[in-house]
Amino acid sequence: MSIQKITNVDNIETTQDQWWMLYNESTKIVFEGPLQCSGSTTSPYIMVIADTEEELLTYIEENDLVILPEDVE
Amino acid sequence: MILSLTSPQTIESIDLGTSTPRLSGVIDISTFANLVGLNANENDITSLGSFTSNPNLQEVRVTDNLLTALPSLTGNTNLTSVDCSRNNISQVFPDLSSNTNLRVFLCFRNQLSGNVFDISSNLNMNHFGVGNNNLTGTIPSLSANTNLKTYNVQQQTPGLTGGFPSIDNLLDIDIVNCTGNALSESLPNLSNNTKLRIFQFASNSFTGNIPDLSNNTKLQLFECYNNNLSGYAGGTITSKLSTFRGQSNILTQSAVNSILAAFVAAGHSGGLLNLGGSGNAAPTNGNSNSDKLVLEARGWTVIVTP
Numbered sequence: 497m498s499i500q501k502i503t504n505v506d507n508i509e510t511t512q513d514q515w516w517m518l519y520n521e522s523t524k525i526v527f528e529g530p531l532q533c534s535g536s537t538t539s540p541y542i543m544v545i546a547d548t549e550e551e552l553l554t555y556i557e558e559n560d561l562v563i564l565p566e567d568v569e
Numbered sequence: 570m571i572l573s574l575t576s577p578q579t580i581e582s583i584d585l586g587t588s589t590p591r592l593s594g595v596i597d598i599s600t601f602a603n604l605v606g607l608n609a610n611e612n613d614i615t616s617l618g619s620f621t622s623n624p625n626l627q628e629v630r631v632t633d634n635l636l637t638a639l640p641s642l643t644g645n646t647n648l649t650s651v652d653c654s655r656n657n658i659s660q661v662f663p664d665l666s667s668n669t670n671l672r673v674f675l676c677f678r679n680q681l682s683g684n685v686f687d688i689s690s691n692l693n694m695n696h697f698g699v700g701n702n703n704l705t706g707t708i709p710s711l712s713a714n715t716n717l718k719t720y721n722v723q724q725q726t727p728g729l730t731g732g733f734p735s736i737d738n739l740l741d742i743d744i745v746n747c748t749g750n751a752l753s754e755s756l757p758n759l760s761n762n763t764k765l766r767i768f769q770f771a772s773n774s775f776t777g778n779i780p781d782l783s784n785n786t787k788l789q790l791f792e793c794y795n796n797n798l799s800g801y802a803g804g805t806i807t808s809k810l811s812t813f814r815g816q817s818n819i820l821t822q823s824a825v826n827s828i829l830a831a832f833v834a835a836g837h838s839g840g841l842l843n844l845g846g847s848g849n850a851a852p853t854n855g856n857s858n859s860d861k862l863v864l865e866a867r868g869w870t871v872i873v874t875p
Contacts, residue, residue: 507856509875512847518870528841528870533816535845536856539870566790568719568744568767569654569677569698 499546505539515552516545519561526563582606620645643667662686677701689713700724707731712738724749737761748772760784771795778802800824806835817846825852829860838867845872
């Protein structure tokens with residue numbers, strides 16, 4: 497189990513196996529993720545990288561973060 | 570639960586509200602001959618009796634219960650709205666062909682099977698949502714449904730097949746969602762859909778180009794990730810489009826460059842542009858791509874193949 501919190505998200509590379517998300521430190525709202533997506537990310541938000549989705553969901557719960565639903569029903 | 574009243578024929582509306590413990594059992598409205606509205610959301614109702622004695626029925630709201638089937642609606646020609654989302658309804662798609670006044674039909678998160686119902690007879694339909702069911706086959710033509718504002722067939726198991734029908738005639742369409750199916754062929758042309766706000770076509774097998782979005786000036790969310798899209802038709806990006814997820818396609822470097830440039834030209838700040846994932850080409854000069862740097866300076870979150 498490993499959780500990596502990155503505050504300066506400047507061309508951070510993730511692999512296809514890693515789970516990550518971005519959140520706004522001020523509002524506690526998750527801006528993107530949790531998702532698996534390889535690539536190089538630059539963002540003004542906080543990035544958290546983990547091995548599993550469960551680790552990120554635990555992080556969200558423990559840090560009182562909020563995921564806003566995008567699907568409209 | 571039993572409804573027992575001395576003059577049920579005088580009742581036009583029933584709202585069961587919410588209670589603890591939740592109401593359970595069967596709702597039988599057969600004696601409520603003049604009933605117009607039934608609201609029994611968020612209970613533990615297991616069955617609805619027949620609606621054949623309720624010709625005036627217009628609105629039925631029975632979300633978040635334990636229903637396993639819907640009664641036949643063929644005689645309820647005055648129906649305007651049905652919402653039976655989040656139950657355990659496991660039947661073939663109900664026949665709605667006689668419900669020509671229907672404006673809303675929502676049946677999210679059930680186990681409906683068979684084909685998506687052809688709503689070409691439901692010309693008044695505004696909101697049609699049957700996401701998260703077990704529907705199969707192709708999506709019927711939508712060309713007659715010119716009043717459609719939302720159409721949601723997302724996340725069917727094992728997944729809808731074939732192409733997505735033309736939405737050229739849907740001038741009022743606001744939301745289209747077919748994410749999580751097995752749809753193929755090209756994405757629909759969007760040039761007539763000037764009111765389109767949310768476009769979600771992710772996790773299918775679409776091929777060809779991301780369409781020209783120049784006329785979609787109200788577009789806020791565009792998702793086409795996890796497909797086999799290779800190009801971008803070009804055109805301008807509306808200034809309202811702040812979330813674009815196009816990761817995990819097979820976009821060429823030219824397409825990636827053009828999308829980055831289109832967002833730079835749009836001139837707004839603080840959005841999400843995801844062109845990473847597996848399959849997409851890196852932009853020219855990778856992380857040093859000049860358009861990528863401009864977007865990042867404007868507060869965008871940008872993900873690309875490095």
